Amino acid sequence: MRVRLDGVVKRFKGLAALAGVSLVIEDGEFFTLLGPSGCGKTTTLRIIAGFYDPDEGGVSFDDVPQNGVPPAERGIGIVFQNYALWPHMTVYGNVAYGLKLQRVPEADVKQRVAAALAQVGLSGLERRTPGQLSGGQQQRVAVARALVLNPRVLLLDEPLSNLDAKVRARLRSEIRRLQLDLRITTIYVTHDQEEAMVLSDRIAVMDAGSVLQIGTPFELYDHPASLFVADFIGSSNLLPGDVVEGATGDGHVAVHTPAGIVHGTAVGPLGPGTAVMVAVRPENLRLADGAPLETTLPGIVALTQYLGSLIRYEVEMAGGIVVRVDVGDPHRHVRLAPGDPVHVGFAPMSAQVFAKEH
Amino acid sequence: MAQEGVRPSLRPVVRLRVPGIVWALPVYAFLILFIVFPLWRLFRDAVTTEEGAFTLGFLKDFLTDGFYHRALLNSLLVAGGTVIGCTLFGFLAAFLLVRYEFPGRRLFSYLTILPIIMPPLVGIMGLVFVLGRAGTVNVLLMDYLGLRRPVNFIYGWHGVLLAMILHYFPLITLNVTDALSKLDASLEEAAEAMGAVRLRKVRDIVLPLVTPGFISGTTLVFILAFADFATPLVVGVQNLIASQAYLNIVQFVDRRLFKMGIVIGALMAVLAILFLLVARRIATAREYAVLSYRAVERQVLRGPARWLAPLFFSSVLLLAFLPYLGVTLAAFGRAWSLTPFPERWTLENLDQVIHLTPIFVLNTLRWSLLAVAIILAVGVPLGWVLARTTLPGRGLMDAIVTLVLALPGTAIGIAYIRAFHFPLPWIGVVLSRLWIIMPLVLAVRRMPYTVRATFASLLTVHRSMEESAASVGASGLRIFADITFPVIWRGVLAGALFSLMFALQEAAATILLVLPGWETMTVGIFTYYTSGTFGQAAALGFVLILICAATLFVVYRLTGARMGGLFGSGGG
Numbered sequence: 001m002r003v004r005l006d007g008v009v010k011r012f013k014g015l016a017a018l019a020g021v022s023l024v025i026e027d028g029e030f031f032t033l034l035g036p037s038g039c040g041k042t043t044t045l046r047i048i049a050g051f052y053d054p055d056e057g058g059v060s061f062d063d064v065p066q067n068g069v070p071p072a073e074r075g076i077g078i079v080f081q082n083y084a085l086w087p088h089m090t091v092y093g094n095v096a097y098g099l100k101l102q103r104v105p106e107a108d109v110k111q112r113v114a115a116a117l118a119q120v121g122l123s124g125l126e127r128r129t130p131g132q133l134s135g136g137q138q139q140r141v142a143v144a145r146a147l148v149l150n151p152r153v154l155l156l157d158e159p160l161s162n163l164d165a166k167v168r169a170r171l172r173s174e175i176r177r178l179q180l181d182l183r184i185t186t187i188y189v190t191h192d193q194e195e196a197m198v199l200s201d202r203i204a205v206m207d208a209g210s211v212l213q214i215g216t217p218f219e220l221y222d223h224p225a226s227l228f229v230a231d232f233i234g235s236s237n238l239l240p241g242d243v244v245e246g247a248t249g250d251g252h253v254a255v256h257t258p259a260g261i262v263h264g265t266a267v268g269p270l271g272p273g274t275a276v277m278v279a280v281r282p283e284n285l286r287l288a289d290g291a292p293l294e295t296t297l298p299g300i301v302a303l304t305q306y307l308g309s310l311i312r313y314e315v316e317m318a319g320g321i322v323v324r325v326d327v328g329d330p331h332r333h334v335r336l337a338p339g340d341p342v343h344v345g346f347a348p349m350s351a352q353v354f355a356k357e358h
Numbered sequence: 359m360a361q362e363g364v365r366p367s368l369r370p371v372v373r374l375r376v377p378g379i380v381w382a383l384p385v386y387a388f389l390i391l392f393i394v395f396p397l398w399r400l401f402r403d404a405v406t407t408e409e410g411a412f413t414l415g416f417l418k419d420f421l422t423d424g425f426y427h428r429a430l431l432n433s434l435l436v437a438g439g440t441v442i443g444c445t446l447f448g449f450l451a452a453f454l455l456v457r458y459e460f461p462g463r464r465l466f467s468y469l470t471i472l473p474i475i476m477p478p479l480v481g482i483m484g485l486v487f488v489l490g491r492a493g494t495v496n497v498l499l500m501d502y503l504g505l506r507r508p509v510n511f512i513y514g515w516h517g518v519l520l521a522m523i524l525h526y527f528p529l530i531t532l533n534v535t536d537a538l539s540k541l542d543a544s545l546e547e548a549a550e551a552m553g554a555v556r557l558r559k560v561r562d563i564v565l566p567l568v569t570p571g572f573i574s575g576t577t578l579v580f581i582l583a584f585a586d587f588a589t590p591l592v593v594g595v596q597n598l599i600a601s602q603a604y605l606n607i608v609q610f611v612d613r614r615l616f617k618m619g620i621v622i623g624a625l626m627a628v629l630a631i632l633f634l635l636v637a638r639r640i641a642t643a644r645e646y647a648v649l650s651y652r653a654v655e656r657q658v659l660r661g662p663a664r665w666l667a668p669l670f671f672s673s674v675l676l677l678a679f680l681p682y683l684g685v686t687l688a689a690f691g692r693a694w695s696l697t698p699f700p701e702r703w704t705l706e707n708l709d710q711v712i713h714l715t716p717i718f719v720l721n722t723l724r725w726s727l728l729a730v731a732i733i734l735a736v737g738v739p740l741g742w743v744l745a746r747t748t749l750p751g752r753g754l755m756d757a758i759v760t761l762v763l764a765l766p767g768t769a770i771g772i773a774y775i776r777a778f779h780f781p782l783p784w785i786g787v788v789l790s791r792l793w794i795i796m797p798l799v800l801a802v803r804r805m806p807y808t809v810r811a812t813f814a815s816l817l818t819v820h821r822s823m824e825e826s827a828a829s830v831g832a833s834g835l836r837i838f839a840d841i842t843f844p845v846i847w848r849g850v851l852a853g854a855l856f857s858l859m860f861a862l863q864e865a866a867a868t869i870l871l872v873l874p875g876w877e878t879m880t881v882g883i884f885t886y887y888t889s890g891t892f893g894q895a896a897a898l899g900f901v902l903i904l905i906c907a908a909t910l911f912v913v914y915r916l917t918g919a920r921m922g923g924l925f926g927s928g929g930g
Contacts, residue, residue: 051547072554216526
């Protein structure tokens, strides 16, 4: 089912929680709302679910306006951050409750609950109560409870944030596989960018009640449209500076930073003298190994961290700027120690230059 | 260690560690001597003859007497009726206060708790002044509506029920409010998303989840209503089990009747324990640890409901405050009779009870403050033992404290009369002839509030806070003084003040144990009132209410009105 938001505004006590959000989520898509806490992602989800009515704008499902339609009549399945399993009912009772409300015949209820629990790998735990389950199991019950009603859209509100890292990684894959099997339109809320990247077909990055950028994980990572996205998705080294030479034909600009002159790709028009931030990802920085690069800056290794699959250096450069450099394939690389002098360089196409936000 | 420069002595610091059990033993001894022993004595006396031979004769006498059957049935009916009435008012009040926004909500949430500061004995007296045969309402009805005979608003069962419901419904409100505000919003939203709306949602999700809190509140109300003898006696209802226990015990002439009093006292204790056990079975089977992330948002009431809610609170509170009005009028009225309100005013009654015979006020304050001192000395260490140690006997002590909350004052009073009427072994003292018995029985009766408050406060001090103090070198006592005490003192003090307030109000055990010269305000009210000296009874009631109100005010300031957990018979 296609979910569409048109200029949705929501205010709480006069403060705008959502300042005009517009989105189109395609049928069968795994769509993630990503952003820091307080950015409005959960509010957006709750408006789609129908727990809040938007103050302005509207939500439509397959072009049918949903404003004023109560949650139960929207055909949604929802999984809450804390699962919201009813502690006084068994696993079976939790999953069966919605079917009973719909007066599904007893025999069908049994069969559908069994199927839903099998889907999430919990067959045999029907008679347990939520208190007797692990966090991961509770989460699966919540998913089964949402799916058993055959919803048109599945809404997940930070469903993995209360689990430990291993369980989280496993459930992440299971959720994605389940979603691909069912081809159900899924809207997922998280503040964890890695989770968003791994799971989603497309991601909307939100901040302060607005959508900053919508795109595939690939687009967001390689072509962030703003400094916020560049910093929030993955991690970036940020070098403050001023443009000294405007964009050339290939969009490259030269920027004067405390560490020296660097070259990067301008995002948007940037004239000489503009205050900017240069964002470069740690894995795009090279320790000078003879390859010719337009930008190379001298520095001194301050910290070495061995992470198995890569070595991470913190290099201190002129002007007190510290950058992180990730070097893959550590075994073919001469390790540097703190205090060693080094040259750090990068290609202009791997550095984005953004106008400084005021 | 790198401390040599700092500490000149190389002598290792020997820290004397007192094993926890040494702290706990005196506390255990206190509970055993003043709770377990008297109860054991009560039960033993119920099944032995004067000569000490075992007999089931008295029990048989009781069980085969139709009069007592009816009294027992009446008591259960009164208690059941009180619970039903309190549930209706209490639930509605709690739901409105927690879930909805309407004019005056904050004010009402404060006022709703006020009825419990009025001792039921004073409450029923105040109601009589307003609703009695010659009370304000009847005089008005006769004068202006030409009614020939006064309407019986209050004498009889309905009066007992009215007084008890008005007095006890805040206990249900507190417990249900507490349980309701702990519910996470998503539990209900998950149900709504599936189509369980309004009543269906309340029935399937909300009610089952507030049941434990509700049960622990109702158990307390049930037992309190079951055990109250003074209130019914004021409106002329004697055919109740608690009233019979009292009437049988205070007459020392007929040994058989006296023995019946003991049997009834023992029976009441057994029934209270039974009620408690049943309630706990129900409650713990449904007790869920639910972490609340997000409270349910208050819904703004619109339309007629917006005004019906304040109307409901105003009418209930108006009724609940009638006794205050009656007591105040009677305390300051001179020769008030046959007029709706006193025609002339006087301070004589107040002068009488404060200056001329201040013994009631002084005794009440003396016994209650001493009781609180005992409570702090025993209850705080006990709370600590329960919250922080794994000492043997904890479970038993916890059970005893909960039991005390449920034990009828009448039963404890009778148990004390029996247990401490004889020279105690070894020391040879007859405790029931020493004034110390008064603060002692008050301390025992009211200790649970302080123990629970201490326990709950200690749970909020995470062990790691104390451990991090220990890691920088603080000693045990130092940690307590610098870390633990600053966090818990408010809670403990609030608990102690609750103990104080209910000690001030005690009107069962003390009436049974009192000897000339020890009379408390409640004893004074009871004797003044039953001897027809209404003005002075009212003046004493007025002073008692003022003291209780002041105590409650301090509690409010200390705790910010979150006290639901202190009441109720549930976990702790």
